[in-house]
Amino acid sequence: MPNKLATYxxxxxxxxxxxxxxxxxxxxxxxxxxxxxxxxxxxxxxFRLELDGTLKSWxxxxxxxxxxxxxxxxxxxxxxxxxxxxFEGIIPAHQYGAGKVEIWDSGIWEARGDAAQGxxxxxxxxxxxxxxxxxxxxxxxxxxxxxxxxxxxxxxKERDExxxxxxxxxxxxxxxxxxLLKHAPSKPAxxxxxxxxxxxxxxxxxSGLTKLDLAHYYDAVAPYxxxxxxxxxxxxxxSPGGLTGKAFFQRHAIRAAIPEIAILDPSVDPEHQxxxxxxxxxxxxxxxxxxxxxxxTCNARADCMDKPDCMVFDLDPDPKLKWQRVVxxxxxxREFLNELGLDSFVKTSGSKGLHVVVPLARRHTxxxxxxxxxxxARHLAETFPRKFGIKMGEQNRVCKIYIDHLRNxxxxxxxxxxxxxxxxxxxxxxxxxxxxxxxVTNSAMxxxxxxxxxxxxxxxxxxxxxxxxxxxxxxxxxxxxxMKDAAP
DNA sequence: GCCCTTG
DNA sequence: CAAGGGCAACGCTTT
DNA sequence: AAAGCG
Ligand SMILES: [Mn+2]
Ligand SMILES: [Mn+2]
Numbered sequence: 001m002p003n004k005l006a007t008y009x010x011x012x013x014x015x016x017x018x019x020x021x022x023x024x025x026x027x028x029x030x031x032x033x034x035x036x037x038x039x040x041x042x043x044x045x046x047f048r049l050e051l052d053g054t055l056k057s058w059x060x061x062x063x064x065x066x067x068x069x070x071x072x073x074x075x076x077x078x079x080x081x082x083x084x085x086x087f088e089g090i091i092p093a094h095q096y097g098a099g100k101v102e103i104w105d106s107g108i109w110e111a112r113g114d115a116a117q118g119x120x121x122x123x124x125x126x127x128x129x130x131x132x133x134x135x136x137x138x139x140x141x142x143x144x145x146x147x148x149x150x151x152x153x154x155x156x157k158e159r160d161e162x163x164x165x166x167x168x169x170x171x172x173x174x175x176x177x178x179x180l181l182k183h184a185p186s187k188p189a190x191x192x193x194x195x196x197x198x199x200x201x202x203x204x205x206x207s208g209l210t211k212l213d214l215a216h217y218y219d220a221v222a223p224y225x226x227x228x229x230x231x232x233x234x235x236x237x238x239s240p241g242g243l244t245g246k247a248f249f250q251r252h253a254i255r256a257a258i259p260e261i262a263i264l265d266p267s268v269d270p271e272h273q274x275x276x277x278x279x280x281x282x283x284x285x286x287x288x289x290x291x292x293x294x295x296x297t298c299n300a301r302a303d304c305m306d307k308p309d310c311m312v313f314d315l316d317p318d319p320k321l322k323w324q325r326v327v328x329x330x331x332x333x334r335e336f337l338n339e340l341g342l343d344s345f346v347k348t349s350g351s352k353g354l355h356v357v358v359p360l361a362r363r364h365t366x367x368x369x370x371x372x373x374x375x376x377a378r379h380l381a382e383t384f385p386r387k388f389g390i391k392m393g394e395q396n397r398v399c400k401i402y403i404d405h406l407r408n409x410x411x412x413x414x415x416x417x418x419x420x421x422x423x424x425x426x427x428x429x430x431x432x433x434x435x436x437x438x439x440v441t442n443s444a445m446x447x448x449x450x451x452x453x454x455x456x457x458x459x460x461x462x463x464x465x466x467x468x469x470x471x472x473x474x475x476x477x478x479x480x481x482x483m484k485d486a487a488p
Numbered sequence: 489g490c491c492c493t494t495g
Numbered sequence: 496c497a498a499g500g501g502c503a504a505c506g507c508t509t510t
Numbered sequence: 511a512a513a514g515c516g
Contacts, residue, residue: 044495061495071496073495142496154496197489235503240489248502256490256502272503290489316516392507392516404516411505 004054007078011096018089022081024053031115033128034085034106035064040099047074047155049126051115054079058153063104064133068157074139076151105132112136125158135160191215192285194259203242203293206424209448211242214420215288217428217448222281224431224455225295225418227467233264233275233298233305235413237422240291247293247422251275260286264302277302293422296413299369300362305410307362308369309470312414313377314404315353318397327437329387329401330354334434336380340477345463348443350421350429353401355414361470366410368486372473375481377403417463420448430454433462 003009004024014021031050038046038059045063048055058074065072085106091098107130111118118124122141128134136158141151186200189212199212218225239247252273253263260283263274278284278295287295299308313333317326330346333356337344345357360369374390380403381388389400396402407414415421417431427444428451446454473488 073496075495140496152496156496238489238502249504251503254490254502255492258489314516393509394515396508402516406506406516409505411503413504 004052004079005081008080011078013095017091017095019087019091020081020083022083025082027053031109031111032082032085032106033109033130035104035130035133036087037063037102037104038097038099039101040091040097045104046077046101048080048085049109049124050082050085051119053082055082055084056119058139058155060155064137064155064157066133066157068159071154071156074153074155076153105130107131107133122153135164189215191219192282194282194285194289196285196289201242203239204424204426205242205244207426207447207449209426211288213448214293214426215285217420217426217452218284218288219281220452221418221455222284224461225284225416226279226281228297228417229278229295231277231279231301231303233268233300233302234278234416235296235298236276236287236292237294237296238291239293239422243293243422243424258283258286258290258292268302268305275302293420293426295416295419297416298413299408300410304362306366307364308360308366308408309362310360311358311369311373312407313356313358313373314349314407314414315356316397316402316404317353318399318401319352321399321401323442325387326354326401326443327440330356330437331434332384332387333376333380333403336376340376340480341474342471342477343465343469345431345466345469346434346437347417347429347431347463348427348440348445349415350419350427350444350446351423352443354443355429357466359466359469359471361472364473364488366408368473368488370405370408370410371483371486372478372481373405373408375483377405379481418451431461431463436462 005022012019033050034048036046038044045060047058047060047064057077057080059077060072060074062072088102090100107128109129110127112125112127115124124139125136127136138156138158139153140156141153186198189196189199196212196215199210201211202208203211203214236250237247238250239245253276254273260280262277262279264277266274269275278287299310299312301309315326315329334344337358342358347355349355377390381390387400389397389402390405406412415429417429419429421427421429425444425447427447430446430451432440475488478486478488
């Protein structure tokens, strides 16, 4: 007969530890169990059941729970000799399981059904008759193999029919009522061939707008939005739990892939996981399914990440500032850019301010564009010191507009045209024509509900010319900006 | 939302 | 099995 | 140096 305790013996030096050497016994009629509190490197409880001449053993990190709602992880460890059931003491330092062992409970156990069969099948039902533990229990083997290839089981207290019945009522009351009362999840919907789970989930309690509303929005604006996403790394602000849940930013592909979203060649950004690109309506809907609310884009496209194709000015007003002042500020910026010889496009940020975007030919370095944008912002702040500031921070823009030119750094990004904002009302960053700016009353004027109607009503795309506008930064411009040392 | 790790 | 963590990055400003 | 912010 192979030695059932071989592993147990191999792990221990019995000249040093006071644990029993023991040996496998003949199977008994009455079977013992023991629970030992083991204060080893990590405190845990060792749960042992006599079976077939040895103690089958599990380490239970949190110990057994009398609550039937709890399932306690039980990592199976090597069989121990039956005499171990009486062991208490200190396992010396540097020995296997070094630390204090005390008997926390012991008694006899009785399998319900065939014990050996249940053990082999990974479903062992039994009664315990101890001082602390009694009643019926189950040990179930899970599918997962734990670390070190140890089998993982769950120890679960079963509800007892008769004895614990006066307390049975309390137990009923303890049951996970909350779980049962949660409203039934809505049936998944399908859009663009993408399954939208929890379509009726309200993601913005203020407006009552749902996850399906969001997905529908991105589907509807796809023809307008996709040109600004095409072949451009996109960063996602995801908040699967809606506006009240916690959001996270995603820049790279992660293990949980988003179906239909493309990944760029790793050479674009060799240090990290591949960057993401959205090139289809399907991918937009898929992003919404995965809890994406905002889309942020880079100022460069994947095929030439060293040469930005636009310059962005993010106008962040002091929240107390009248909207008209923000509009005036954007116009001043536009006029100055115009004097330099640059056309620009304006959109709401969907939050408090406006974004002014200057499309560029891809011939300038990041350094040129970064410095040029800073020079433009600085010029305005120096010319209109009461209107503009370029110093970051709340206290530095009191009654002013902060011109955030830092959007033009290589690693920066800006919320994309037509992106939803993760704010009350689910507003949208809305491209505008300069002519209609006077009719706009605030940055969050359009949201996912109203924007499709705006698009339908428009005679033409306010940014129609954007795609054909490829401007260069000339020497003359740099001279006007006092950047004599810079190369275009 | 989903994967992976942890108890 | 259930619960919890991770899912970005940088420059700027203030402490 | 580190924390907070956009
Ligand atoms: Mn142990
Ligand atoms: Mn802004």
